[in-house]
Amino acid sequence: MARVVVKAAREVKGKSKSKKVSRKKVIKSPTPHRSSIRPPKLDPKQIPNHVAIVMDGNGRWAKQRGLARTAGHEAGELALVDIVHGAIEIGVKELSVYAFSTENWRRSPEEIKFLMGFNRQVIHDRRDELNDLGVKIRWVGREKKLWSSVITELKQAEVLTKNNKVLTLNMCINYGGQAEILDAATAIAKDALRKKIKPDSLNEKIFTKYLYAPQMSDVDLFLRSSGEQRTSNFLMWQSAYAEMVFLDVLWPDADRRTLWRAIEIYAERERRFGKA
Numbered sequence: 564m565a566r567v568v569v570k571a572a573r574e575v576k577g578k579s580k581s582k583k584v585s586r587k588k589v590i591k592s593p594t595p596h597r598s599s600i601r602p603p604k605l606d607p608k609q610i611p612n613h614v615a616i617v618m619d620g621n622g623r624w625a626k627q628r629g630l631a632r633t634a635g636h637e638a639g640e641l642a643l644v645d646i647v648h649g650a651i652e653i654g655v656k657e658l659s660v661y662a663f664s665t666e667n668w669r670r671s672p673e674e675i676k677f678l679m680g681f682n683r684q685v686i687h688d689r690r691d692e693l694n695d696l697g698v699k700i701r702w703v704g705r706e707k708k709l710w711s712s713v714i715t716e717l718k719q720a721e722v723l724t725k726n727n728k729v730l731t732l733n734m735c736i737n738y739g740g741q742a743e744i745l746d747a748a749t750a751i752a753k754d755a756l757r758k759k760i761k762p763d764s765l766n767e768k769i770f771t772k773y774l775y776a777p778q779m780s781d782v783d784l785f786l787r788s789s790g791e792q793r794t795s796n797f798l799m800w801q802s803a804y805a806e807m808v809f810l811d812v813l814w815p816d817a818d819r820r821t822l823w824r825a826i827e828i829y830a831e832r833e834r835r836f837g838k839a
């Protein structure tokens with residue numbers, strides 16, 4: 564089943580005048596889960612707008628099977644794709660995934676090389692499928708040290724998907740929460756020296772403009788797989804009031820049902836944002 568949701572206008576030049584021809588982009592519906600399970604029925608107000616995910620447990624999943632750690636990362640690709648389909652089905656509008664952290668440079672050179680090439684390949688191989696689903700791909704992270712071929716691939720995917728509105732997928736690659744806040748502080752200090760900003764006028768709203776993706780909304784639900792209960796420097800500023808859900812499933816075993824379970828837990832939480 565397909566839905567038509569985007570209209571694009573194209574200029575057709577005649578001899579003396581030009582006229583606009585409307586071109587429609589066909590958005591594909593998400594593919595149902597292989598079990599045909601449907602998302603839980605929740606009030607739309609109970610659905611988190613922005614879900615951040617730490618895709619943890621690939622190494623342990625591989626070790627349990629006597630495989631190389633890299634096989635765990637490879638198996639994690641399907642989990643991510645299924646979760647994107649499931650996020651659209653349930654009505655999540657923004658998904659941020661931690662695909663490579665600024666701390667992951669401490670891994671072995673072989674694993675770093677693998678993860679760089681793997682991220683590049685996944686973005687390349689999946690961008691058309693994601694574009695068809697109406698997913699806007701956005702890279703969030705630090706440029707320094709990141710392979711230029713990965714940046715090129717990310718930028719191409721961003722251009723291809725820039726007008727999509729169904730779901731924003733933030734690919735957090737070479738991302739660290741402390742690095743992001745530090746980079747913002749450095750940029751603010753430079754702007755203060757250039758007299759472009761007055762230090763006393765700084766507030767949360769202005770600070771947010773200096774983050775890697777100022778348009779990113781605050782995280783509502785922060786999900787980590789694998790049973791570990793840490794945030795590991797992921798979206799620290801944006802997750803200030805996020806609900807934390809830690810599920811005991813290794814990332815390659817996760818799929819849209821994992822996301823939906825986390826959303827059901829989220830739906831039962833009472834969010835007060837500092838109010839009594």
Ligand code: FPP
Pocket residue numbers: 618619620621622623624632636637639640641643661662663667681682685789
């Ligand atoms: C954690 O597993 C995961 C990462 C270091 C990030 C990489 C994630 C993926 C490759 C998943 C799929 C990503 C894409 C882009 C499809 P770990 O190695 O820390 O596992 P462990 O804690 O069991 O050792």
